[in-house]
Amino acid sequence: MVVDSCHGRWAAHLDELWRADSHGVRTVLDLCCGTGLMAKALVQLGYQVTGVDGSSAMLARARHLLPPGTVLARQVLPDLTVDGPFDAAVSTFDGLNYLTPAEFASTVSAVGRRLRPRGWLVFDVHADAMLEFARSHPVVEGDAAGKRFTIRNDVNVRARSCVTRIDVTGETAADTFSEQHRQYFFTDPDVRDALSAAGFGPALVTDEYTDQPASRSTLRSTWICRRGAP
Amino acid sequence: MGLLRMAARTAVVAGTATAVSGRVARRQARKYDDQAPQQQEPEPQYDDAPAPAEGGGEDPDMARLQQLAQLHSQGVLSDDEFAAAKAKVLGI
Numbered sequence: 001m002v003v004d005s006c007h008g009r010w011a012a013h014l015d016e017l018w019r020a021d022s023h024g025v026r027t028v029l030d031l032c033c034g035t036g037l038m039a040k041a042l043v044q045l046g047y048q049v050t051g052v053d054g055s056s057a058m059l060a061r062a063r064h065l066l067p068p069g070t071v072l073a074r075q076v077l078p079d080l081t082v083d084g085p086f087d088a089a090v091s092t093f094d095g096l097n098y099l100t101p102a103e104f105a106s107t108v109s110a111v112g113r114r115l116r117p118r119g120w121l122v123f124d125v126h127a128d129a130m131l132e133f134a135r136s137h138p139v140v141e142g143d144a145a146g147k148r149f150t151i152r153n154d155v156n157v158r159a160r161s162c163v164t165r166i167d168v169t170g171e172t173a174a175d176t177f178s179e180q181h182r183q184y185f186f187t188d189p190d191v192r193d194a195l196s197a198a199g200f201g202p203a204l205v206t207d208e209y210t211d212q213p214a215s216r217s218t219l220r221s222t223w224i225c226r227r228g229a230p
Numbered sequence: 231m232g233l234l235r236m237a238a239r240t241a242v243v244a245g246t247a248t249a250v251s252g253r254v255a256r257r258q259a260r261k262y263d264d265q266a267p268q269q270q271e272p273e274p275q276y277d278d279a280p281a282p283a284e285g286g287g288e289d290p291d292m293a294r295l296q297q298l299a300q301l302h303s304q305g306v307l308s309d310d311e312f313a314a315a316k317a318k319v320l321g322i
Contacts, residue, residue, distance in 0.1 A: 020298060020307055020315040202305040211297045224301070230308040 010092060010209040011041035014122060017224060018088060021120070025087040029114065031077065031107070031123070032095025036062025036070075042090075043070060050082055078106035084114030091123035094220060097183040104186060105194035112198040115227045121200060124208060127221045131155065131185040134162045147175060160185040191223060200225045294319050 018025035026048055030039045033051030035058050042049050043066060051066070052075040053059050059072050066072070073082055077099060089111045096104055111121060134153040141150045148169040155162045164181045188205075195203055203225035205214040214221040295316060302312035 016294070016297070017301070020301065020311055022308075022311050022314060204301055204304040204306050211293060211300065213300070224306055226306060230305055 006209075007037045007041040007092070008044075011038065011045055013209040014042070014088075014090065015045050017122065018120065021087075021118070023087070023116075023118065025120065027086045027088070029082065029084070029086040029089040029111070031089060031091035031111065032093075032098070033062055033072070034058045034093070034095065036065040036072075038090065038092045039070060040065050043067060050086070052077075052080070052082060078103045078110055080107070080110040080114065082114070085116040086114055086119060087116060088120035088122065089115060090121075094124060094126055094183065096123055097126050097185065098181070100184050101186055101190045101194075104184075104190070105197065108194045108200070109198040112200060112227055117228045118230075119227045120224070121195075121227070122222065122224050124220045124222045125191065126183065126185050127214060127218045128185070128187075129217055130219045131157075131160065131162070133219065134164070146170065160187070195223070195225055200227055201229050291319050 026046075028042055028047045028049050030042070030049050030051040033039050033049075033053045034055070036051055039049045039051045039062065048069075049066075050071040050073070051059070051062055052073050053062070054074065054076040056074055059074055062072055071082070075081060077096075096107065099107060108121070115121065135155040135157060138153050138155075139150065140153070141148075143149070150167045152165045152167075153162055154164075161182060161184050164183070165178065166181070167178045169176050192203070203223045206212060206222045206224065207214050207218045208220045209222050298307065298312055298315050298319070301307040302309070307315065
């Protein structure tokens with residue numbers, strides 16, 4: 001069984017951030033929660049999590065992973081109908097990169113309306129170094145968890161988008177699958193403008209859930225901001 | 231299957247390739263480069279970027295204070311929140 005331990009580490013980082021909030025953070029909206037690994041890590045730290053995702057199949061897996069009290073809803077962003085207000089919203093593992101820049105802006109705006117004043121929005125997105133990585137590595141092959149994988153990246157530099165095809169070959173048919181993803185790479189001004197238009201205050205941008213400021217080698221950047229002015 | 235899919239998403243996918251751990255992806259990238267020396271594309275030069283700190287030997291209180299100072303200077307924490315959080319770390 002391969003479950004990356006990053007979720008626990010990231011949740012601990014979020015917990016540390018939120019401990020500085022004078023009102024305290026208890027309720028968290030997990031956008032693009034997928035199979036619920038991040039939600040589970042947050043629940044284990046005592047947060048009350050609402051998870052939303054566009055995939056029913058992933059939500060079904062999340063349902064098995066999470067305690068019965070956890071609200072899960074199928075929502076195709078930027079349409080968001082869950083009720084707030086939440087103390088914080090998160091989106092991890094570049095889930096938001098599946099949105100176009102316009103959809104991203106609408107999503108951020110919808111999320112802002114569901115956060116309490118000074119509520120937190122923390123998310124990660126691909127940085128320019130990731131776009132460059134995908135562009136300069138049209139094929140990446142290797143082995144992971146006893147399976148052979150091939151990733152083909154087809155980058156459209158002008159559109160700042162990438163179609164990625166993944167082929168995984170295992171010993172049995174059930175271990176063998178292919179899937180295709182299309183992601184968009186936002187510019188920093190894209191993100192800043194969207195946050196500002198949605199009423200968020202200034203953001204701190206770090207290197208993937210660490211205290212290191214984002215640099216040119218940052219592959220995925222973490223954006224930390226709050227609704228409204230200090 | 232779902233777990234494998236998750237593993238693939240986390241460990242391997244383009245965006246994600248590098249994600250779970252930059253280490254995995256960089257290793258794969260290097261391997262790929264080793265196998266394809268005819269590739270003409272130069273690697274981007276990111277050598278001036280500081281390596282992430284390991285943090286192992288770092289004083290956790292100091293790291294926490296630096297984190298708080300960073301959040302405060304960017305305007306994520308208010309003056310009051312910064313003062314309160316700092317006092318908590320220092321035990322005062």
